[in-house]
Amino acid sequence: MKMRRHKLFLTLCMAGLCLISFLHFLKALxxxxxxxxxxxxxxxxxxxxxxxxxxxxxxVSPEPGGPEFLRTPLYSHSPLLQPLSPSRASEELHRAEFVLPEDTAEYFVRTKAGGVCFKPGTKMLEKPPVVRPEERSDGAASGRPARKPLSASGTKRRKWVECVCLPGWHGPSCGVPTVVQYSNLPTKDRLAPRETPRRVINAINVNHEFDLLDVRFHELGDVVDTFVVCESNFTAYGEPRPLKFREMLLNGSFDYIRHKVLYVFLDHFPLGGRQDGWIADDYLRTFLTRDGISRLRNLRPDDVFIIDDADEIPARDGVLFLKLYDGWTEPFAFHMRKSLYGFFWKQPGTLEVVSGCTVGMLQAVYASDGIRLRRREYYTMPGFRQYENSTGHILVQWSLGSPLHFAGWHCSWCFTPEGIYFKLVSAQNGDFPRWGDYEDKRDLNYIRELIRTGGWFDGTTQEYPPADPKEQMYAPKYLLKHYERFHYLLENPYRRAEVAG
Structure with a gap:
């Protein structure tokens, strides 16, 4: 009798577990x-x-030249420049707090017929009346009112409810960009404009990528609410370095965006980072995220957090969509156009970079650790089920863009020859072989030849497809607008000299 009771109890428990699993399956479905x-x-x-x-x-099944998944991304490093003067060094930018403002811009307009249209993506908001020439002339000649069409007799002219989208914009409100329309987002039918825009936090570690940082600020400055920028007084190899970005903030180089910059200062090198360079690489993102988030005020759980390497620039339209729409899942990635040494060497495929989620997920699932977000391991985090239950949302990773529709740019080793030299000598002790340890690899003439041919430090060369500067996502718009300043990134300077000679 007792055995039967135990069997009955176990059977009921198993049935209950099966029922709970089935309900969770339906929710995910x-x-x-x-x-x-x-x-x-x-x-x-x-x-x-x-x-x-x-x-x-x-x-799509993985093929040669398909997307790469960034787990231990290339890290960029800083030149050894002159240190700050004592008077400037006294200013404690790294202790200041940042109050996130509300975004009061009007991105949508409501039509008289009740439609909601995204201003930059909408061609027209109501259908113009159609009046035939003969009706206009008949009415004017006879002195009588022009005859109305039968369909409009006795009723007012009907307003055009649907928004008419400009090229590159989709959805009922014309606010869904192409990089989302052609993405693998599973909830496209649930997208809806928000009443209040989210705030967007973009976190970056910087060393000497100041041209790309300037491009980022101009490309995303009107949609990102704060740039959290971390700088260390150590290279990734553990050598001392001056705080050049801090100096540029204080001398006015970035005055146009300084009101949106939260400066993070990493004043120590992690234990074991010299022996294992990935310890230092991971710690940079951990410190950047935790220190930056702790100093942000007026933060909401549904605000957007995006962490990038300095050589990764997401497309503005995709970031603006995340800011203005509800209904997308998290975490999210960006399919980025891959380039080497400059945008002229376009590499096959895309680089899929997992880099964003809401602040709520960042804190509850990733424990405010940016490197965990970059590693796409949300399903191994102990808090992800609890976060799902508390928000009522299933976590489903997706990617803005596709292998055919770029949602940003990844420009690797995109410097002048001198900049590549500084990157070599500052590189972490973990990305082997460490080319900066070889004297011949540090020679500027050797580096110029790599840029000219598109070759790599191991002596190999690639057959890159020709890149057309007129293609839709060749480079960020700010770069193209200031061609003379950034020409070394937009066209191969040594190939040009070769042709001219």
């Missing part, structure tokens, strides 16, 4: 456009409902 999954016969369909790394939407 609601986030997927199921007929589309069946139509594509995706091999991910079953496995995507278990908490692995695969997105729940169909994915």
């Amino acid at each position: 609601s986030y997927v456009t199921f007929p589309r999954e069946l139509a594509s016969l995706s091999p991910n369909l079953v496995s995507s409902f278990f908490w692995n790394n695969a997105p729940v939407t169909p994915q």
